């Protein structure tokens with residue numbers, strides 16, 4: 048059995064569960080279940096706090112896990128990143144009331160509230176800034192208004208929480224974070240299979256299939272517009288001056304590519320979704 052740690056709560060949990068479902072795994076039936084076995088796929092899921100996942104994986108108690116890069120680095124665990132998972136994107140930033148602190152050098156001797164003390168300490172130490180860290184569990188944006196800190200260091204996604212708290216970002220980006228698959232000392236043979244499945248989900252989400260008919264003479268030009276992963280599939284049509292072409296293209300470029308192919312003479316351009324993939 049491959050033992051997998053997945054977030055039980057927080058912003059990563061639902062998206063991670065959805066991704067595993069799309070990868071063909073069964074999941075827990077209700078939000079309080081701590082363990083779920085998917086015997087058919089030979090995996091066991093452990094639903095844990097996202098912050099604790101790196102600890103379990105780094106120690107070898109579990110084989111792999113899904114967590115945030117920021118949480119992995121803050122944990123100090125020996126777990127390592129295996130792959131980015133394309134969700135849970137955030138940046139980790141300093142913020143303070145407008146015009147009070149505008150550079151990290153001004154943090155010397157100041158109080159910085161954060162839920163990620165190791166991440167912030169490592170960052171400031173590397174830059175020779177000695178600040179006092181105030182460790183909080185969450186909602187750190189309130190710490191300045193409530194007088195327990197002069198600045199905060201926290202996860203920023205849209206920036207709405209900072210704005211609502213009257214704080215402005217300052218200083219360099221501490222970290223660009225994203226959800227990641229992490230591994231530890233375990234060399235379980237099934238890790239590769241899980242990774243292939245997750246990559247398949249990412250491909251299925253990111254790409255679409257494009258089919259179109261094209262005058263043969265335009266094939267080179269059309270391939271330059273959409274070259275596919277390996278190379279386009281080209282099939283004969285009854286009219287020998289035309290071919291049918293099938294190619295995978297990034298979903299967010301599909302309309303632009305359709306316009307350009309149309310201008311080259313392509314017709315009957317159809318786009319369809321991919322439900323699953325192994326590249």
Ligand SMILES: Nc1ncnc2c1ncn2[C@@H]1O[C@H](COP(=O)(O)OP(=O)(O)OP(=O)(O)O)[C@@H](O)[C@H]1O
Nearest residue numbers: 056057058059097115116117135136137202204224
């Ligand atoms: N608003 C957000 N947008 C995108 N990613 C986020 C956001 N908030 C947190 N994250 C990411 O989600 C991961 C876990 O944070 P999350 O807030 O879910 O955990 P938590 O704070 O321990 O849980 P909770 O908020 O339920 O107490 C981190 O990697 C973080 O970067």
Ligand SMILES: O=P(O)(O)OC[C@H]1O[C@H](OP(=O)(O)OP(=O)(O)O)[C@H](O)[C@@H]1O
Nearest residue numbers: 185186187202203204205206207208209
């Ligand atoms: O930039 P935004 O889009 O506003 O998102 C960032 C906020 O989201 C997270 O909070 P969460 O809801 O996890 O609460 P927490 O602070 O208690 O962890 C994070 O800690 C920030 O506070």
Ligand SMILES: [Mg+2]
Nearest residue numbers: 057058185186
């Ligand atoms: Mg949170």
